Amino acid sequence: MDMHAKHQDQLVFHLTGRVQGDALASVAGKDLRPALLAPYRDLDALRHDFPLVLDPQGEGGDCVHTLAALVDDMLQKVAPRGFEGERLRRHALQLETAIRRAVSGGARGTLSDVWDAAAAQLGAAEDDTLEQVLMHAGSAVACDGEVIGCTQDAPAQLLTHAWRIATRAKSRQFHATASRLVQKLSDILRAAHSHSQSGRTPQSLMAALGAPHQAQFDFEALSRVIGKGVPRDELPAPRRARIERALKTLETQRFFAPPGEEDGAPSRYEFAFDNCAAAALAYRERLPALAEVVRAIGIAELEITGAYNEAEHDLIFAALDEHALTAEDLARFPDYLVCIPPAQNDAAVNAMLIDLLSAGMPLKVLVESADLLDDASIGTGHFAFGVRGARLATTAMGLGGMFVLQTAEANLYALRDRMMRGVSCAGPALFSVFASPAGQGSLPPYLAAAAAMQSRAFPAFSYDAAAGSNWATRFSLDNNPRAEDDWSIETIDYADNTLQRQSVRHAFTFADFVLCDPRHAAHFALVRPGDWHDGMLPVADWLALDEADASQHVPYLLAVDETDTLQRVIVDARLMQATRRCLLLWRRLQEHAGVHDSYAERILAGAVPEPVPSAEAAATSPAATPEAPEPEAPVVSEHSRDEAWIETARCPSCNECQNINPRMFAYDANKQAYIKDITAGTYRQLVEAAESCQVAIIHPGAPRDPSEPDLEALLARAEPFR
Structure with a gap:
């Protein structure tokens, strides 16, 4: 078969997705992966962000640590200089790798638990002394919290941990205010009691004096002397009723547990849910009680300063019901956390999500995307191929007035400060996270999540409506690789047929991400090295052509097989259409961030339109x-x-x-x-x-x-x- 015929076979596959002729082969079952991912076959042997350790005492961005950072910090404290220090450092890194493999295999518990288990494993392989040394080194680790691996549960675990820390801070602030008001109101009642007839009875006087000196006084006579002319009650009845009602409301409220009982207080309301409908129902049912607490705080503040004016304030507080609550009022109380299980995103109980966010409900919602490659069309009720998972956050951002964070699971630690900002902000917040389930594709979950962000299939961005008055302060594309470019481009080093070292710059595109999923092998065809030709172009280069030129070329990806041999894989038109759409969505996000802003470029090019006369x-x-x-x-x-x-x-x-x-x-x-x-x-x-x-x-x-x-x-x- 001549080269022209082979080229035609490649064009036919690109246009139709049909493999014909002996110049092409299906990629199904060949264990191909993008060439840029070749160095990451044994991910557990490499130091990366996971596993994470949740710090129960941490605040803000310090509420979570990487295992690697904790090991480095421990070695700085205990590893001596010289040979002995190098030996300890080597064994500590071996221990870190053992822990990473154990967590990837399903091990759970606190860091001290998995540390001791890994130390015992290494000690059994070498000697008991090593186990004792590693356990002693473990005592110098700065944090002993729960260890979480890169699983589908990790986003919910991490967000729940951050939310609890933010709620704990609100609880301290509320109790500081409530304790002060309760003390002051109690003092008012106590003082009024001591100046009233009931406070001048012999029994009250005896209790006020205390036991050591009671025998030296005649409380009956004392009561007759100082009780003359004392009013029955120093406080007017309406004021006493107000104070007692406010005091009871503050002492019996159920929004915050008593200090020290934050976790598991039976009388406290529950604020964590797994669906939007339950959270919305609880929020509506509790609004009257919340309004009562807000009213009690307002009344108490006025009463302790003597500024309460019945003619003015009775009307104001009578009108302060659940409909009069402000965003500032709601921000004092715990937010409602909803971690939607990945399989329940489309459930009827979550259909009101956008409505609740746009209504300003104090809701923090985690939505996980487990599959970005939904192959259904809009006619079936879903987004088109390659689009579905990445649209929710941009839709919510368009509503304004909230916090939005979109990222892949592998990037959660890098954006931990943004996550804390989201759970601590006043008003609603949406966290859209891609977390690949184990076994879905050819990559481990951490690498699949990193590839989703690297390929622009699920880029990271944040939108904070409270950060400022313009897009430059509200929107950020930080932490995306090469955010100023269409694609992330890296260098691939390889050996050619003569074993000479070669290098090539190659873009990691949406099509590369799809190649990692065996379910979509039909979109690719393998081309033998002898059939490579100049009419084949890398996917990124092919996308840059106009339609007429692109029709004369075939797009391809660089991949490696199980022996890390470099291969070319051509891509069909349908996947190229999805890749182009992914690029368009990425460019739209870039414009939000001021990257390649079309209006700015028009001004710089001198193409500013003339002002329209009135x-x-x-x-x-x-x-x-x-x-x-x-x-x-x-x-x-x-x-x-x-x-x-x-x-x-x-x-x-x-x-x-x-x-x-x-x-x-x-x-x-x-x-x-x-x-x-x-x-x-x-x-x-x-x-x-x-x-x-x-x-x-x-x-x-x-x-x-x-x-x-x-x-x-x-x-x-x-x-x-x-």
Whole structure:
């Protein structure tokens, strides 16, 4: 078979996904992984953020530590200089590796437990003295908290730990205020009692004096002398009732446990839930009690200073019910934590999530994405391929007025300060985390999560509405690799057929991430080294071409097999479409962060539009001539299944259709899309635009050109939108 025929076989696979000829082979069962991940086959032998140790006494970002950092800190304290110190350092690193392998294998407990078990294991392999040395070294470790591995439970464990620390801080602040008010109110009642008839009785006087000197006084006579003319009750009845009611409310409230009983106090309300419906119900039911506590604090503050004015304040506090509570009032009390299990994201009890966040409920919600490669279409009720998991956080960010953090599980420790900011902020917060379940793909969970962020499939970002008044202070893309670029690009070193060292720069793309999942092997085909040719381009380079040039080339990835032999894997058109969509979403996040800002670039290029004159100036200017109005979208009352059209009135102005073909799609005067020229593009572009549309308002209709390639597959993809 000549090279041209082999090239054609590759083009056929790219366009149709069908493997034909002997120049291609399926990747199924070949244990391929992206070449950039070749050094990470034995992840447990490498030092990385996991396992994590939860510090029960920690505050803020110090509430969690990496095992590696704790070992380093311990060695600085106890390892002497010289040979003996090097020996201890070597054995401590062996112990760290043993702990990491044990936790990956399912070991759980406190750090001291897993440390002692690993020390005993190493001691049994060498000698008892080593075990004693390692156990002694373990006593110098700064923290002995729960150890958590990189599992699907880790995000909920870490967020719950951070939330408890934030709640503990609120509890200390509340009890400091409540204790002061209770003491002052009690003093008022005590003073009023001592100046009243009941406080001047012989029994009261005897109790006030104390036992050592009681025999020296005649309390009956004393009561007759000092009790003359004393009022029955020094406090007016309404004031006494107010004070006693406020005092009882503060002493019996159930929002905070008594000091020292934060964990497990039976009388305290529960604030941690696993679904939104239960949290919302509890919040609504407790609002009257919360309003009563807020009212009691306000009354107490006025009473202890003598500033309570019944004519004014009775009306104010009578109106202070659950509907009058402010965000500041709610911020004094524990937030409601909801950690939704990954399998329950679509459950009916969680359907109100966005509504609760937009309503400002003091809710901290963890939503885990376990699978970013949902292969369903919008017509089935799900997002299109490769999009579903990464849209929730951007949707919530668009609502404003809340804290949003999106990241992969492998990046949680790096963003621990942001996480603490989210659980401590006033108002709602959403934490969207990708955590791959063990066994889902060819990578361990930590590496799969890191690959999701590296490939832009699940980029990390945070949005803090309270951080400032503009996007530059509210939004951050920090901690993404090479955040200023389309893709993260690294160097691959390898040996060629003559065993000479070679280096190549290669981008880690969304397609590389998909290659890690054997379920999607059908999107790839393996090309033998003898069939490589100049018409093959790396995925990132292929995406940079215009449509005409891209049609003459085939995109490929660099991969390695189980022997770490470098391979080229070509990618089909459907996965390239998803990769392009992933890139568009990434570029949108970049613009939020001020990276490649199109408005700034337009200004720097000198393309600032002329200011539009006012209507009055235009009417009086002799040189003013009316300009042609912007074309409006065609208004059509009814459409057939075979007609291509857009529900323009529902367009969210996301610009994705124009990114696919700006000649086919345009914006009207309201910045909403319509089909400008259906002849300016292909049916494939209509279908791609329909699939990428956030609100599914693009209807591709029927193909105009019956000779367009791959129409059967395109019609199947278009069916949910027609």
